Amino acid sequence: MALAPTPPQQRPTMRHSSAFLLPPPSPSSSPAPGGGPADAATVALVVLNQPLPRFAPLLWSRAALRVCADGGANRVFDGMPELLQGQDAGEVRARYKPDVIKGDMDSVRPEVKEYYSNLGTKIFDESHDQDTTDLHKCISFIAKNSTVADKSNLCILVLGALGGRFDHEMGNINVLHIFPNINIILLSNDCLIFLLPRTHAHEIHVERSIEGPHCGLIPIGMPSTSTTTTGLRWNLDNTSMSYGGLISTSNIAEEDKVTVTSASDLIWTISLQN
Ligand SMILES: Nc1ncnc2c1ncn2[C@@H]1O[C@H](COP(=O)(O)OP(=O)(O)OP(=O)(O)O)[C@@H](O)[C@H]1O
Numbered sequence: 001m002a003l004a005p006t007p008p009q010q011r012p013t014m015r016h017s018s019a020f021l022l023p024p025p026s027p028s029s030s031p032a033p034g035g036g037p038a039d040a041a042t043v044a045l046v047v048l049n050q051p052l053p054r055f056a057p058l059l060w061s062r063a064a065l066r067v068c069a070d071g072g073a074n075r076v077f078d079g080m081p082e083l084l085q086g087q088d089a090g091e092v093r094a095r096y097k098p099d100v101i102k103g104d105m106d107s108v109r110p111e112v113k114e115y116y117s118n119l120g121t122k123i124f125d126e127s128h129d130q131d132t133t134d135l136h137k138c139i140s141f142i143a144k145n146s147t148v149a150d151k152s153n154l155c156i157l158v159l160g161a162l163g164g165r166f167d168h169e170m171g172n173i174n175v176l177h178i179f180p181n182i183n184i185i186l187l188s189n190d191c192l193i194f195l196l197p198r199t200h201a202h203e204i205h206v207e208r209s210i211e212g213p214h215c216g217l218i219p220i221g222m223p224s225t226s227t228t229t230t231g232l233r234w235n236l237d238n239t240s241m242s243y244g245g246l247i248s249t250s251n252i253a254e255e256d257k258v259t260v261t262s263a264s265d266l267i268w269t270i271s272l273q274n
Pocket residue numbers: 047048049050069070071072103104106107108133134135136160161162163164165166168169171172
C-alpha cells in the first residue's frame with residue numbers, strides 16, 4: 001500500500017545557505033553569524049570537465065575531499081595556475097592536488113594522470129561502465145566513502161555543471177534527482193542549482209552580497225500538484241506546476257529568506273553575481 005504524503009505543515013524543515021561562497025572573513029572582523037562558513041557542513045568538491053569557475057580556489061580550500069570527474073583533472077591542472085596568475089605555476093599545480101580522479105578515463109590527458117598519480121592521487125578507471133555519467137560515478141563514490149556518518153551534514157559542490165553541452169547539463173541535473181537525499185549543489189560562474197525534495201519544507205537563506213536576485217523554481221522530474229512559496233516577487237499559493245505548463249523562471253528573491261513547500265521535488269536556481 002502506498003503511504004500518504006506527509007501534510008505540508010508536518011514536514012521537517014531543511015535550511016539552505018550559500019555561505020560557502022562568501023569570501024574569508026578578514027582577521028579583524030568578528031566571527032560569521034549562524035550559517036556562515038565557520039559552521040558550514042563538511043564539503044566535498046567535484047570538478048567537471050568545464051572551465052573552472054573563478055571561485056574554484058576558495059571552494060577547494062574549504063573542501064575536505066576533492067574529486068575530479070575524468071577530464072575535470074585537466075581543468076585543475078591547466079586552470080588553477082591560470083586563475084592564480086602571479087604565483088608560480090608549478091607550485092600552484094602541486095598545491096591543488098585532487099584526492100581522487102574517477103570516470104571512464106577517455107578525457108583525462110595521460111600526462112595529467114601521471115602527474116597526479118605520482119603525487120599520490122587515487123585513480124579509479126571505470127571505463128567498463130558506459131551507462132552512468134562520470135558525475136554519477138563521483139557522487140556514488142563520495143556517498144560510499146565519505147567519513148561523514150550523518151549524510152545530512154555532507155554538502156557536495158559540483159564545479160562546471162552548467163553552461164556547456166546541453167546533454168551533459170541535463171545529465172548533471174538528473175544526478176540531483178537520482179540522489180535526492182544528498183545535498184548536491186551544481187555551480188557555474190553564473191548560477192547555482194539544487195534540489196528541493198518534497199519530503200521537507202525549505203528555508204533558503206539568500207546571501208544577497210553574492211547571489212540573486214534572479215531565481216527560478218522548476219518541476220523537472222514530475223508535475224507538482226501544489227507549491228507554496230514566500231519571499232519571492234511572484235509567489236505561488238497552493239499552485240500546480242508542470243514542465244509544459246507553469247514553471248517559475250525570471251522570478252526575483254525579494255526577501256533574505258525564501259520558503260518553499262511542494263508536493264513534488266523541485267529544482268531551485270539562483271543567479272550568482274559576477
Ligand atoms: N560541456 C559540458 N557541460 C556540462 N557538463 C559537462 C560538460 N562536459 C563535461 N561535463 C561534465 O563533466 C564530466 C566529465 O566530463 P568528460 O568530458 O570527462 O566526460 P565524458 O564521459 O568523456 O563525456 P563525453 O564522452 O560525453 O564527451 C561529465 O560526466 C559531465 O558531468
